[in-house]
Amino acid sequence: MAIVDLNSDMGESFGAYDIGDDASMLSIVSSANVACGFHGGDALVMHETLRLAKENGVGVGAHPGFNDLWGFGRRPILGERPDDIEKQMIYQLGALAGMATALDMRLGHFKTHGALNNMACVDYDLAMATARAVKAVDPSLIYVALPGSEMEKAAEKLGLCVAREIFADRAYEDDGMLVSRKKPGAMIEDADEAARRMVDFVTSGQIESISGKRIPVSIDTICVHGDSPKAVAMAQKVRDALTAAGVEIKSMEMTMRGA
Structure with a gap:
């Protein structure tokens, strides 16, 4: 039987701004990527998101990004030195790990957010900066990567445990990288289509690019972005379709570390 994790980005509300329906999403997914205050989230939101995840038996991980609340971490920030990015990752990891400790929880994984993730996917120095941060703070964390x-x-070079991630709501280029959100067809908005694709990808061990090219990949976890109005419905459709196809949904921490 195939086993896969279903994750979503959460805890991205801050102050007076509500983003996503985390309470509903946490009844569907097996892992939560919790914002750490730079692109979204704040101390109160981090605490509540972790508390709800614990209540639902959902694994938790850090979801750090660029220091860009205004742009929700989705604007490329150029000119940042990799060493400085490394320190920003350590800062955000420490904040969420401290909050988790206060709730008698521990973080299980690390996944970069938005533009930082997109840039690090193709920039080795930036990728190494994020991997070094994990290695420095907690080398037992699972490092989520495309x-x-x-x-x-970078994660493999530093000996980190890697979870290979695909996205239910994003299209892929022929090189296996995500289609830019600026391009037509980048987002998969139909929940039935997203569910069909995920069953196909997980059971075949291949992803299909926007041009129809089939690319063999290892798949450990599937992400449904939590900030869209249709996110909860899509996540439920994806989970139901995978379960109906005989795929077991388990957190990446349980599957990869037996926690």
């Missing part, structure tokens, strides 16, 4: 990316290579 298959075939520079991030996957």
